[in-house]
Amino acid sequence: MSNDYLQPDIASVYEQLPRLIEPLLGYPFVFRALGLATNSSAHLLDYRCGTGNSPRSYVTRLRI
Amino acid sequence: MINIAQVRHAHHHITYHVIEKNTLHFIPDQSLDAAIALFVLINVSSQQRLLHLLGEVFRVLKPQAPFVVLDAHPDALGKRFLDYQGGEPDKHYQPGERYPVQFFHSNRPILQVYNYYWPKEVYLSLLSTVGFSQIEIIEPTLQDLREEELVTLTSVPGSLQTLAEWDTPPISFFERSSTCRDAIGAGWENSLSYFLDRTCCKIPPQLLQCKVNSHNNDISIFLCGRLERSLARKASIMSHHTHTVKVGIATVSVINVGDIEFRLSDDLVVPEGEQDPALAAQLEQPARFPTQCFHIALPDASILVDACNYTRSFPPSSPYFLPGYQPPSDLVTQLGEQGVQPEDITHLVITHAHFDHYSGITTERDGQIVPCFPQARCFLGRADWEQSQMQQSLDTHSRDGSTLGVVYQMGLLELVEGERELIPGIHIIPAPGESAGHQIVRVHSQGQTLYCLGDLFHDPVEAEHPTWMASWAEFDTNVRSRQMLIQAALDEQAMLAAAHIASIGRVESTASGLKWKPL
Numbered sequence: 001m002s003n004d005y006l007q008p009d010i011a012s013v014y015e016q017l018p019r020l021i022e023p024l025l026g027y028p029f030v031f032r033a034l035g036l037a038t039n040s041s042a043h044l045l046d047y048r049c050g051t052g053n054s055p056r057s058y059v060t061r062l063r064i
Numbered sequence: 065m066i067n068i069a070q071v072r073h074a075h076h077h078i079t080y081h082v083i084e085k086n087t088l089h090f091i092p093d094q095s096l097d098a099a100i101a102l103f104v105l106i107n108v109s110s111q112q113r114l115l116h117l118l119g120e121v122f123r124v125l126k127p128q129a130p131f132v133v134l135d136a137h138p139d140a141l142g143k144r145f146l147d148y149q150g151g152e153p154d155k156h157y158q159p160g161e162r163y164p165v166q167f168f169h170s171n172r173p174i175l176q177v178y179n180y181y182w183p184k185e186v187y188l189s190l191l192s193t194v195g196f197s198q199i200e201i202i203e204p205t206l207q208d209l210r211e212e213e214l215v216t217l218t219s220v221p222g223s224l225q226t227l228a229e230w231d232t233p234p235i236s237f238f239e240r241s242s243t244c245r246d247a248i249g250a251g252w253e254n255s256l257s258y259f260l261d262r263t264c265c266k267i268p269p270q271l272l273q274c275k276v277n278s279h280n281n282d283i284s285i286f287l288c289g290r291l292e293r294s295l296a297r298k299a300s301i302m303s304h305h306t307h308t309v310k311v312g313i314a315t316v317s318v319i320n321v322g323d324i325e326f327r328l329s330d331d332l333v334v335p336e337g338e339q340d341p342a343l344a345a346q347l348e349q350p351a352r353f354p355t356q357c358f359h360i361a362l363p364d365a366s367i368l369v370d371a372c373n374y375t376r377s378f379p380p381s382s383p384y385f386l387p388g389y390q391p392p393s394d395l396v397t398q399l400g401e402q403g404v405q406p407e408d409i410t411h412l413v414i415t416h417a418h419f420d421h422y423s424g425i426t427t428e429r430d431g432q433i434v435p436c437f438p439q440a441r442c443f444l445g446r447a448d449w450e451q452s453q454m455q456q457s458l459d460t461h462s463r464d465g466s467t468l469g470v471v472y473q474m475g476l477l478e479l480v481e482g483e484r485e486l487i488p489g490i491h492i493i494p495a496p497g498e499s500a501g502h503q504i505v506r507v508h509s510q511g512q513t514l515y516c517l518g519d520l521f522h523d524p525v526e527a528e529h530p531t532w533m534a535s536w537a538e539f540d541t542n543v544r545s546r547q548m549l550i551q552a553a554l555d556e557q558a559m560l561a562a563a564h565i566a567s568i569g570r571v572e573s574t575a576s577g578l579k580w581k582p583l
Contacts, residue, residue, distance in 0.1 A: 017167055017175065020146055020217060021229055025204050026102075030132045034098050045091070045099035045124060047083070047117075 086117040091124040099125055102134040106179040109160065111190065111352070114182070119194040131196065136165070136234070137203070138183050143228050146220065150179060156579050157181040158346060183582060185566035189323060189352050193389060206230045306398050309559065309568055309583070312509025314489070315361040316516075318561055318568065319398045320354040321424075322374035322391035324384035327351070328523055331534045338531065347525070353564040355420055357395055358516045359404060360507055365487050366404060367411040368437065369505050369516040370563060371395060373424035376463070395424050396436065409437035411486050415518025416502040417448035419463060421563065426470045433466045435476060442471045443492060445501020446479035495520050495549060497542025498534065504549065513558035514568075520549060522564045524580035527571050550578065559583065 034044075081090065086108075099121050108114050121131060141151030141163060151163040160180055167175040206214065206229045217224055224230055308317045329347040334340075355377070358369040374391045378384050392398070396406055414422045422444075427436040448454065449468070458469040471477045480503060484492040491506045498519045505516040520542075521527045522534065530546040533539065553560055553571050561568045567582035 017147070017169070020220070021234060024206070024209060024213060024216065025229065025234060026134060029204060030100055030102070030134060033132050034100070034130055043096045043098075045088075045096045045121065047088075047099065047101040047104055047121060 086113055086120060088120045088124050093123055094126045096124050096129060097126060098130050098132075100132040100134065102132075104135070105133060105182060105187065106135045109162070109180050111160065111182075111186065114186075114190050115193060118190055118196075122194045122196065133187070133191075135182075136179060138181060140228075140232060140234055141181065143232055143234075145228050145234050151181070156581070159183055159186055160346070183567065185354075185582075189354070189566065192392065193323070193352075195390065197392075205232065306402065308402075309514070311507050311512045311514045311559070312489075313362065314507050314509045314514075316507060316514055316561065317359040317361070317402055319357045319359060319395060320392065320566075321357065321372050321395050321398070322355050322378065323352045323386065323389065324355060324378060324564075325350050325352050325386050326384055328525070331536075332523075332526075332532055333535050334529070334532050338529065343525065353522070354566050356561070356563050356566075357424075358505075358561055359399060359402065360490065360505075360516075361402075361404070362487070362490075362509075365410045365490070366408045367413065367486065367490060367505075368399075368409050368440065369413045370415055370421040370518065371412060371424035371436065372420050372422075376423040377420040396427075406437045407439050409440040411490075412437055412440040412442045413486075413492055413503070413505050413516075414442060414444045414468075415504065415516070415563070416445060416499040417451070417454060417468070418499065418519065419467075421518065422467055423463070426467050433470050435471050435474060440476065442468075442477045443480050443484070443486070443503075444468065444477060445494065445496075445499070445503045446481045447496065448499050448501030449477075449479050451500060495545040497537050497539075497545045500538070502545070508556075513553075513556040515549065515553065515558055515560050517549070517560055517562040519563055520546060521560075521562050524565060524569065524582075527560070527569075527580045528578045530578070 101117075101121065104117070105114060108117065125131060136150050141157060142153035142155060143149065147169065148165060148167045150165045151157060155163075157163055159182060162178050163181055165177050165179050166173050167177075206217075206224060206227065214224060220227070228234075306317055306319050308315055310316075327348055327350050329344070332347060355372050355374060356370075357372055360367040360369070372395060374394065378386075380387075393401075399406070412425060414425070425436055425442060426433050428434075454464055454468070457464045458472075459465045462469075468477065480492055480494075480501075482494060486492065489508045491508075492503050493506055494502075495504045495518070496502050502518060502520070504518055504520055507514045507516070519534075526532050526546075527550070530543055530550065531539075533542050549560075550571055552558065554573055557570065559568050559570060569580045569582045572579045572581050
């Protein structure tokens with residue numbers, strides 16, 4: 001793994017990055033692939049790097 | 065990062081963990097309904113770690129649970145997208161090589177991190193190795209979106225058509241062939257989706273376990289409709305073991321019947337004075353190589369180039385045997401998935417008499433060894449057939465006798481000397497060196513050309529350094545064959561497909577020498 005995260009300002013800068021394309025060509029297709037629309041509960045493993053802003057948006061989007 | 069996640073993005077249905085050594089030891093086997101790995105694999109510097117990481121995901125997923133991987137598109141390195149650029153323009157990266165990623169805000173650079181380049185073939189190979197199957201690729205661009213979906217980009221200066229994202233996919237999406245799925249829990253087969261997107265950051269990987277209990281059925285309807293639209297742009301890769309390319313009216317399918325692993329440095333001889341320290345370390349790493357056969361579909365011919373039976377070729381005693389590796393479906397099965405039956409094959413070209421190139425020409429049926437492709441004329445270089453070792457091992461119980469010996473006895477074997485036209489547009493061309501009778505196949509149609517190279521090159525590094533070759537090759541002869549091919553390929557801008565190189569590619573002549581460019 002890269003060790004860039006050791007730089008103290010990486011996380012805060014990353015948190016503020018503009019995200020224009022990702023919400024259009026990224027996450028929607030993930031949801032479509034997974035079919036995360038169901039009336040039953042499910043456990044999802046989100047194996048990732050990040051500050052958690054995207055996972056937080058999932059639960060908002062899915063209204064759970 | 066983890067602190068930000070836990071503080072700013074806490075939710076009662078989300079649990080964050082820090083993963084140590086890519087191991088999900090706190091998750092039981094087959095316990096999760098779905099998994100995604102977004103911007104993770106591009107942060108991993110070795111195939112061994114990738115394999116372990118993906119193996120862990122496979123372990124914790126329930127059978128038939130889906131998996132999505134999303135990373136920067138490996139074919140888009142050097143492209144300047146709206147808010148990031150990965151890699152340098154016109155630079156050719158080697159698998160595992162680190163490249164810079166620059167993020168922009170209002171056209172100003174604001175953050176630089178590093179990722180690792182892994183071509184699609186590496187992802188596919190690793191994913192199949194750990195057990196995932198039936199993968200397709202979707203590579204969306206902005207053109208695929210509806211007008212109302214693009215409103216968030218209205219603040220972007222200029223026309224959207226000028227953005228790289230308009231027609232260059234920053235994303236690839238590997239996905240099962242089914243276009244309409246039920247929701248989770250409704251009996252999906254074990255599937256995997258591989259989704260490539262812009263790169264993110266460099267942080268220790270974290271785990272989010274998200275208990276999903278959605279009641280938004282609108283999304284479900286949306287899923288199927290959008291997925292069908294997206295699939296219209298899927299790449300020509302039909303599964304992770306077979307992919308196709310058009311050459312004029314010919315359709316060439318590349319069929320991988322199984323991977324082998326070895327250190328290239330074990331067999332590769334680099335002439336004195338040509339050693340490259342940067343490459344040497346790379347060549348000393350164990351690496352996976354596919355074992356590929358090629359099918360050429362034409363209106364009036366069905367031509368197979370090499371026929372490998374993987375388990376025959378690489379038994380446990382083989383130095384290339386991979387313990388625990390589950391090979392893909394055999395050649396006949398994969399051909400069947402393309403709609404090609406064994407009796408459809410009209411010609412079978414054996415590029416050379418190394419067993420992994422002809423071990424699948426016969427099969428056992430009712431206790432008898434019979435040709436696997438009963439209608440096919442088989443074409444082998446005469447020099448390979450006449451080598452004394454071959455002639456001494458043609459008794460029916462030997463591996464040569466039960467393969468080449470059988471088709472010879474049945475009058476199906478034709479021995480080739482010099483160039484030979486099979487049908488218009490398809491030529492066998494001698495290319496000795498790897499073996500005395502080694503030959504390649506030229507496919508030419510409507511101005512396009514592809515060469516099936518057999519083992520003329522085992523790795524792109526040999527195409528870029530034609531004097532680097534396997535220890536068993538005849539040096540001068542092999543160099544001549546390679547120079548002949550490279551010159552022809554440059555002149556014709558031909559596509560090149562080799563038995564053990566995962567990507568179809570082209571050679572290009574650059575200021576720094578020959579370069580292999582994967583398509």
